[in-house]
Amino acid sequence: MSPARGDGPRLCPLAPLDLLGLGLLQAAALLGWLAPAWTAALPLGLLLLLSGLAPFFPRWRLLLPVLDRGHSPDAVALTFDDGPDPLTTPRLLELLARRGARAAFFVVGARVRAHPALARALLDGGHELGNHSDEHDPLLMLRGRARLGRSLQGCQAALAPLGVRPALFRPPAWVVNPRLWRVLLEADLACAVASRRALDFGNRRLRGLSARLLAGVRPGDVLALHDRAPPGGRGLELWLAEVERLLDGLAARGLRVAALSEVLGRPVHEPLAAAGAGPVRRFYDALAPSYDAEQAARGQRGLRRAERAAVLARLPGLLPTGQARVLEVGAGTGRFTLELLRRAREVVALDPSPAMLAELEAKARAAGAGRLTTLCAGLHGAELAGPFDLVAAYSALEYLPDLQAALARLAGLLGPGGRLHLTTAQRSLPRLFTQLGNAMRQGVWLHARGRGQLGRAARAAGLELERLDAFGLRVPGLPGFGGLMLELVARKPGPPGSAGGRGPGV
16 A cells, blocks of 8 residues: 555555455465365466466456446447547548547657647547557556656646646557556546457558447447558558448447547546546546445445434434534535435535535435535645534545544534534454455545544544444454444534534534
């Protein structure tokens, strides 16, 4: 795990191959002990085989998460690699404009610097720009981590004068390595390949290009081609004809050619001002439309029900008058925000994901809820006008490595007599498996805390503990199963009521 920076998450890019490798090594040791010694070579051989193949098959997702197709019911996306090229790109732009099609171009930084007007023309044509490294070194994945980072940042820098930053990276030759995911997290990029390749070898194999892509094409597919000039400049007309046949074939199958961002449901590039959003915001921006459904899924349902029951049982005592001013940290799509709005004079909802807050605002409008203010920021970066009668944080502190600093910040936002109500992950054996799963999915470590650790941090922040209890999957007498979640209610000393209305009570 890398050290945290400020209040940012702790990077922990754990690959599925890491855990699979650990399991295969254990299997080899067990076989060597219980069976003939030669059988231990079987899991070791499988591990070596997978380790050798995984870099060349990124869609297996053994080394890092990879975007390769979307869920559009009637559209596919066109992508072009290796440009811009002064011989081919202008002709391609004319064809796409004539057909009303938008594409994504994974560009090479050196080529952008050599042909900035072409890169501008791509943007002016409504197309999207992704990062395809700075120099398109086919051996880039054999380089060190520092060299990888410089190559990615070089392409980002080449596009900065155009006012955009790519959010997606496509590796040269579609080869990945175990170091790439951490470099992508640090560069605020995600890896994107495609579900269907033209297998044109950089426009060296043009005949049948359209037929290869059209064979078995489905809605949601991402199609990969190149816009670099065919070797020697020959074959340009054949290449354009194949691209036009591809467009005709997609139309004949009832498939629209849509922007890659539409098909994937996430941006390919964005304004330069969006730099530094970070992996947590990126993850939740992409997840926002399906977040509520995911929370209701079978694997999450039991724990989320237990959390909801614990919170709703406490709110009547915390907000008895309807006049309190409330801050909700990590509001997300509003699992508890509407309940808070029903009981409070005002709720300020804080979350780092604008997409999650947009979902929350839509819910509040549909429900005709009370006074809601949304603020897109992290806890330590937010400009908040306190004091508040209640600060609520439900499953929101796990991303913050410094618990003491987080609780001190929350306590400072409370008025005298105000209360902090939070739920957070409790350190336990079952929770460890959740943390490992999250590290493989997001590349960041979710922090679980012990009961004593949470209590000490609250007291050090100047708060008086009123309740500190565990809930969710409790097995009395079995170590490690004392509950998956902790609930804390703590009070800031002083006479209540300074933030408006009568102070809350429990």
